[in-house]
Amino acid sequence: MKQIKKDNPKLKVEASGWIVAVGISLVLLVLVLGFSFFSALRESQISSRQTNLNKQVEIAGKDLQRNFESMYEDMLFFVNNLEPWTYDRTGNEQLAFEKRARRIFNNHREVLDSIIVSFPRHHVSFHFDRQNNFIRSSYNSVESLPKISDNSINLVNATKGVSIHVKVNFNRYFRAQLSNYYLGSTGEKIIWINGEYIVFEDTYERQNLDINGSINQTIATDISEGLKGYVSGKVNGLNQEEKPIKATVHYYPFSLNPFDKKFAVIFAQDISNIGFDIYNTYFYLLLGLAVLLMAVIIFLYKFINNVQLANTKLAESSEEIEELFRRQTLLLQESKGFIYFQNADGNMTSVGREVKDVLGYETEEFLENFKSYMKVEDRYTLLKEIKDVLNEQKEVLATEFNFKKKSGEWVRVKIFEKFIYDSNGTFQGNVGICTDIQDRYEAEQELKRSENRLRAVLNSLPDLIFIYNNEGVFLDYYVQDRSLLMMPPESTQGKNFRDIMPEPVKSQLVSAFDKVIHTGKGQTLEFEIMLPLGKRIFETRLFKLDDQRVISMAREITGQKLWEKGLQEAKEAAEQANRAKSEFLANMSHEIRTPMNGLLGILGLLENTQLNRKQLEYIQVIKDSGKSLISIVNDILDYSKIESGMMDLNLSVFNFPKEIKSTFRLFEGLIKEKNINFSCKLDEDIPDFVQLDKDKIAQVIYNIVGNALKFTPDGGKVKVEVTAEYFMNDNVILEFSIQDSGLGIPKEKISSLTQPFVQVDGSNTREYPGTGLGLAISKKLIELMGGDLNIESELGIGSVFTFSVFGTVKKNADKPEVHEVRSNKGNELSYENMANQIPLDILLVEDNDINLTFMRMTMEQLGYKLDVARNGVEAVEKVKTKTYDLILMDIQMPKMNGLEATRQIRKMNHASTSEIIGLSANAFKEDVQNALESGMNEYLTKPIGIQDLARLIREKFEHKKKEA
Missing domain, CATH: 3.30.565.10 (Histidine kinase-like ATPase, C-terminal domain)
Structure with missing residues (x-):
């Protein structure tokens, strides 16, 4: 039986036909693989070219903006350092000025066309001619100056009355800057200015570039919003070709302060022929694949013998395949999704039975009417997205829209579709997975609402809020009052604050920013900064927003600082006024009590003379009036001490x-x-x-x-x-x-x-x-x-x-220890012949003639003779030569006051036992304290009566006698 099968021609023909069919299939397979390989290689080259262009166009845009800003800052520095008398004087001032002008021209030769400098009485202009000569021209009046063009900058130093008018040559600047970038023979370098395209060659520029509507709209929208990007599509006029060419167009917006125009640099590259230059190598590859195919056919015979074995193994694996389908079903059920198939016409050909669990429809019902379960606007949007995918021959589509469930409820779904093309690129149909994402969608919407609420709160705050990444690059901002900014906030996005902020503010911010990054703790700092509206003070708090971002909140506190300064000044003024009041009251007390001391003292002495009744009545009236005046002074001083907080309980x-x-x-x-x-x-x-x-x-x-x-x-x-x-x-x-x-x-x-x-x-x-x-x-x-x-x-x-x-x-205090301030009043005390009872050497230190006379008369009634010193210097000299038992020391005196004189006396060993009694019109507690601290033994306030002196002498020296 085996021999018959081997020699059977029919079996051989069938086997040969089968092999031929397999061979043809393999050839087709090789062709498909070759086309796929070529497509992949071409896409890889295009992707590489686009990556390179993205980097170059960004570098070019930043260089254009940075170099122009450098020129603008130099011109600002130039105008701020001009002197109005430069051309009014002769000598080195003019030469130095013109050298600075030439140096600025040399530094910014590409962008500067000419500058006109206006002084109060002179006008000069500078430019380079075609022979590279630096030309200076003078003008007698403003009317004779060259006409000002649109591409000009006017800088004014109003304080000094000088200004600079800068004329900019944009075309020369752009051409010179763009010449640093090489795009090859198929690339074009373009500058976009307010919707116009200017193509720059090495020596000239042209404006015949024609970009179709959708691409042009995308570019214009992104640039207006300050976004970089790229698009691919048909472009007319690229490389001066008459027909449209498929190109990749890359753009990067930039700004040229102070011009308010919109600028962008655009690099366009022809990609229509990318990949075709490797066709020669590609043919050799196909030949090699054909040889490989022949070898594969030879081995097909062996493959036939193994088919049966493979079928057997396939049967054995069927259970595993069924298990895989079961798991797929479970996965779809768990994710609340179902799978479906569509043909090239967009009709649904098959749908998984899970559709009933997700949307409530039977499979047949969904296949026939699925389009009616979508909102009209969603259906049109989906058809447009599918059309865009097919036009660009993309393989996948992911989108979201709303589906109506059989219960009438709308649910949010997400679909993921895989598009299938034949070898010719013809669309054959698609397979997709539809998933119920209603829970996630509601969570996302709530998150958006929360973010919007947060954004509304941030926008309502008066603070200047900026968000940075961990490197210090500006990411976002929330600003109400733009007048508090150095520059428009949108121009700072994408820049590092270290490149923008001036010193010394930058150093403060860098230090605080680094502490926030490394410690995670918030930082607060205050700084002053000069703005267009003047110097302002800000308080800034920096803290981490999350692991990737830092937020700063700056609030202007200029008014608060001024208020605090005013409050401090008011406080100091009040304290000064209070000190002045205390000094006034002390002086008033001294000036009133001093003559009253003499007046009442003399009256006391006069009472002890031979007087008639009428004279005694007159003296009593005078004494009562003096005591009333002293009482009034005491009341005023008491209230002043209480009011100033100097009154303490004794x-x-x-x-x-x-x-x-x-x-x-x-x-x-x-x-x-x-x-x-x-x-x-x-x-x-x-x-x-x-x-x-x-x-x-x-x-x-x-x-x-x-x-x-x-x-x-x-x-x-x-x-x-x-x-x-x-x-x-x-x-x-x-x-x-x-x-x-x-x-x-x-x-x-x-x-x-x-x-x-x-x-x-x-x-x-x-x-x-x-x-x-x-x-x-x-x-x-x-x-x-x-x-x-x-x-x-x-x-x-x-x-x-x-x-x-x-x-x-206080109990059991029959004999309490009494601590009290000495009073000048007391019961009558006999003072006759006191000098005989208590002999003393007494020094009186007094500068007032009336008080001096009174004290002499008083002490004479007590029987004492006095040595007199008219000031502290004389008192110190007298004590050096004589030891006194009692020194009556006035406080306020010329040359040296009583406190300093007491300190000097206490330094003398022989005067350590002397009793020093302070006499003053000042009745404040601190005056008494200062007197005792200086070394005085007692302190009496004027006016002083004879009884006071007699009692004091008796108490002091009887106490000494007991101690001895």
Whole structure:
């Protein structure tokens, strides 16, 4: 049987026919492979050419813009450094100016045509002639200057009254710059200016380039939006060919500041013949493939014998193929998609059964009516996209649109189609996959809405917002007020801020930017920058937007800085005014107290002489007037100290009921004189000993009770009640209530009554005199002691003043240690023959003649003779030669004041035991402190009475006697 099969001619013919058929198929296969190989090679060459052109056109555009900006900056520098008197003087000024002009021409020879420099009284122009001579021309007037062209720049230095008019030769500049790039014989170098194409050859230019509508529209749109790119299509006039040529056109927009024209550099390359120059090699390749084909046919016999084996293996693999189809179905179901097939006419020939799960339609229903399930506008858009793909013979298409489900709901789908062509490039049909992407589409739309909301927020912010990549290149911006920018923001995109920002701002920004990149922490900086509208101050914050971007937010704070500066200046002015006020008050105190010291002192001495009753009355009037004046000065100084914060509490422990009653005894004369029913009730819970500022609480009681008595008519009533409320162990609140049956206070004046210099009756005919400071001082002192003052009053009935102070209860304090400021007042003290009892060597340091006379007379009554020094220098010299027991030292003196003199004396060993008593009209606390710190033992404020000096001498030297 095997032999019969071998010799059977029919079997041989069938086998030979089969082999021939296979051979023909292989030849066709070789041709298809050859065509595909040629197409791939051609596409590779075109792609390589396009990549190269993309790089070159970008470099050319940047060079054109950078070189022109360099010229413009040089011209700005030139005009800003011109002097208006250059041609008014002779000598080196003109020569130096013309050398600078020639140097600028040499640096920018390609772009500059001529420049005209206008001085206040002279006009000169410069240009190079055809023989390369640098020509200068002078003009007598503006009217005689050459006509100004459109391609010109006018730069003005208004401050100096000079200007430069620059005429630019664009064609020469573009031709010279573009000559640096070689595109071969099939390429053209073009400049696009506001929609016009100018082709530049090495020595000339032409404008006969004709680009068809769609390509021209694409180029114009992209350039207007500042986008680079490339397009392919038919171009007329390329390489001066009459017929359209298929070319690749690459463009890069650039700007030439200050011209507002749109510019772009375009490189076009003929690609119609790319790949055909390798046809010779291609034929040899085909021959080799034919030889290879013959070898393949020879081996076909062996292939036939193996067919059966292959069929067997195919059968065995059928299960695997079915598994693959099953997995494909699962994948489509999981991705909510289905597969479909279409023929060349666009009719649906097959669709996967998954279409029912995705859209709800049966397969037959979808095959017949799928176009009706699309929106009309989507159908037209899809047909246009398919047409574009077929025209360009692309193999794939991916797009999105809406499909109507059988339920009536619209759903977003994405289709991916593979286009199939035969060997001649004829479209045969396509296979596609349709996927439901509604969830992803809704998420993307929400993301877009969120981005739009964010963009709206950013656009509404007053800050200047810029976004950079991690290298510092501007990516995006949000700017409301463009006047706060150095240049239009769109011109900065694609540039690094290091190439734009001037120093020293650039260094600050670079440092902050690098810290943000390396640490991830935000940075804040302030800087000043000169803008067209003047110098402005900005606060800028930089921080990372994400891993790839950095954002800066700059806010103009010029006004805020000016306000802060004004506030600081106002603060300094207020402090200076406060110091001036303190100095004035100190001087006023000194100037008033100094003569009053002499006046009241002399009156005190005069009282001790033989006088009749009338003379004693006159002296008493004078003393009362002087004491009243001193009281007024004290009130003013007290309020000033309180107002400036220099008043402190001087706490001491004292017998509270005893001190209150002692203060009330000061009013006994007035009470009897006006026949006032005065009563004082101290609550039984009032502590015996408290820690308070005795002088200040006495001053408050004196002022308020004194006012109540003063404004209560004869025969009226004044009632004082004091209660105590304990809290937190040893702390107590002392409540005072002073009620009178006086005139009463109008309600509208109660709130202002505690203001300084305010009185109920402020007229010059008022019945009750006073400064209006008593209540103001009392209120401040009460608040200083932790309490508050309240006033209730009714006209014709009377007033009630209530206040409280905080104190500390001191138990077992029968003999408390008292720390208090020395008072100039006291009980009468016998001072007769004091010099015999306490012999002393006394030095008086005083420059005022009146005070000097008073002190001499006073000390003579005490029995002392004085050595006198008229200033601090004399005092130091006297102490060097003699040791004094007591030195009475004035503070304010010429040549050397009392403080410095005391310091000098304390440096002398033999004067260490001397008692130095400061005498001054200044009553401020810091004056006392300064005196004690200088080395003084005690401090008395003027006016000083004989009793004060006698008491001080007795206390000081009896204390020394005990210590000895």
